[in-house]
Amino acid sequence: MPADSPQPITDDLSVTVRCAEVVELLTELLDDALSDTDRQLIEQHLAGCEHCRIELRHLQLTVSLIAKAGRQERQTRV
């Protein structure tokens, strides 16, 4: 785990993480900034939780729409 990573949720993969914890860590998941254990926990949770999968898709689309808005602004100003 990189030195600047947040404290891991747990080292124990048998622990069940809650949706509240998962949605808070989605940006870190997208940045590939989670410890291996946390990433596995989040991925396990996502595999069984449609709501969190939708949250992840919405966050990914938000990121892509912000980038698109930035590109459009640059194009209109050039």
Next chain:
Amino acid sequence: MHHTQADEGSLLVRLRAGDDEAFRDVVNQYDAGLRRFARGYLSTGAAEEAVGDTWAKVSTSVHKFEGRSSLKTWIYRILINTLRTSAAREGRVVPFSALGHDTPDLSADRTAELLADSGRGPGYFGTAASQWDELPAEVLEREELLETILAAVDQLPPAQREVVQLRDLEGLSAADASSALGITAVNQRVLLHRGRVAVRRVIEEYLTHAR
């Protein structure tokens, strides 16, 4: 257009050789973003002046740029230093981390938020989330929505706005954004996440009414 590493290498050679066309290309590419960033902290006139000063410094210092970060990150760092100077000159307290103030460890805040949420358990989502990501591209890429998104970014709290701008609007890496802003990697990610969630709410609200 984003420069690839190879593009950037040849661009730097031209910039260092005093190639005016290369300089104009760089200005065209980054000027709008720099102005947006500066307007978050200074009046429009002062922001324009700070961006002008930034370009002057880029022009005179590009031969010193060693390429340890991307050109864009280096330019933003110059802007941030210029804003710091302008803010000090105007006697303004600028409430953002980019000006070198240490920010508290936001991961502690996040822990508190998680604890506050801990009673929600599996029922964390009160209602089924609407699946607006399945809307057709012509709705999701509507110009009005993209303008709404830019306005939402502008209205974020300063610390969130600067991170969202550098990461998502300008495409800086996490490491480059943290370094340019002088904040920890953890705080950068927490601020980014909060900012993205706030923008996402605005998108959702817009699309709810746009259907």
